[in-house]
Amino acid sequence: MKKIGFLSFGHWSPSVHSQTRSAADFLRQSIDLAVAAEELGVDGAYFRVHHFAQQAGSPFPLLSAIGARTSRIEIGTGVIDMRYENPLHMAEDAGAADLISGGRLQLGVSRGSPEQVIDGWRYFGYAPADGESDADMARRHAEGFLQVIEGEGFAQPNPRPMFPNPPGLLRVEPHSPGLRDRIWWGSGSNATSVWAAKLGMNLQSSTLKDDETGEPLHVQQRKQIEAYRAAYKDAGHTREPRVSVSRSIFALTTDQDRSYFGRDRDSRDQVGMIDDTTRAIFGRSYAAEPDQLVKLLQEDEAIQAADTVLLTVPNQLGVDYNAHLLESILTHVAPDLGWR
Incomplete structure (x- = not known):
């Protein structure tokens, strides 16, 4: 048995090919998709956070809105870039969102990935201390956040x-009991996964990881776990x-599915450089007929x-189509894998 969420x-984009043409479209459609996913039996609605980009940048209003519109589904992030965060202010926002949802927040945090602007966290008022890297x-911000949400007075x-x-x-108020146990670290290396374990965080391992051994991503991630x-x-x-992995998985059950994903070019792991210093391995996509996909x-x-x-979703294809993709996995793939 596995929990299945969407990411x-x-x-x-204002493109005529996008059904999500503005920030308002994205936010409202994300709420609608979370509601539809809950009705289908999906376990979680997660959102990636990027600053200075036409993507989700301010997660807590969205998570709170989803929490108010749903009753069961987990709501979370994968991940919030802690270089940009004030631990105390974030504790207030996270506590409020968790209370609104009735304790369903699953908050993924991390060092983050390369951003749209150079040292974007400096515009938010943050800078590494002497001898510190941005990581x-x-x-440090993550450790401060964890300490504050324990709920002890200081x-x-x-x-x-x-x-x-x-x-x-x-x-810091509002305090939400139990939130400390629902913080995840998005780890891109074995060393940071061990660091997260020592602090008692859950682990998110995404489709991108430092290439530490030259082995396929899924093997490196298994060893990381x-x-x-x-x-x-x-x-x-x-x-x-708890431990999660993120994957692009598409069950081809309709002609429209085959048109979109039937000739997926990312059917193998890819290797590239991050910040021109770190060799990274990017996970493949899975797109196939259900029996082959299993x-x-x-x-x-x-x-x-x-x-x-x-499951990463192509949100610009609209709520109805993404709900179809999720339903296809739940119906045609998950039972044969023993996930349901």
Whole structure:
């Protein structure tokens, strides 16, 4: 059994070929897709966050709106770039979104990927400390966020406040109990997955990873997951951690599906450079008739090792078509794989 969610990158474009032509279109359609996905039995609605791009940039209003319109589906991110975040302000936003949804927030955070502008986090008012890299800064922000959402008081109260204070030091409000256990780290390397395990975070392993061994992505991810789980256990955590992998998976059940994805050019892993310094491996897409798709997915070692699969969706093709794609996986693929 696996949880199945969708992951939207939230693109919009004025192109005549896009059904998502503005930010308003993306936001409203994302809410509608989450509602439709919940009705189909999908377990999660996740969104990628990019700044300075025509994509999802401010996740918490969207997550809160979805939380108010749905009752069961998990809502989350994959991932929020912590280089851009104030840990305390983010704790307030996350606490509110989690309370609105009734404790369904699954928040993926990370160092993030290359952005649209040079050092974009500087425009948001952040800069690495002396001797820090931007990745170090992201991890520092993440650690601060984790500490704040524990709910312990840390701020000295004003002796003459506007409103009466509870006794003791004050914490960031609103506080949502249990949120700390639902924070995920989007890891692109074995080392950061071990770091996340020690801090008791869940693990998101996406379709992009540092190419550390030259092996296929799914093999490297399986080894990453094993290293993460071993480190999590060694750290003494008692909660069972969760692990997700993201994949582009399309079951070809209609002529329209075959027209869109029948000649997918990304049927093999791709290797490239990130920031001109890091060799990275990009995951392949899976597009095939359902029976063939089942066989292909059975050979994906990372999918077998994970408990959650996030299906990337081409959101610009519209709500109805993306709901069809999700239903095709649930109906024609998931049962034969034992996911349902």
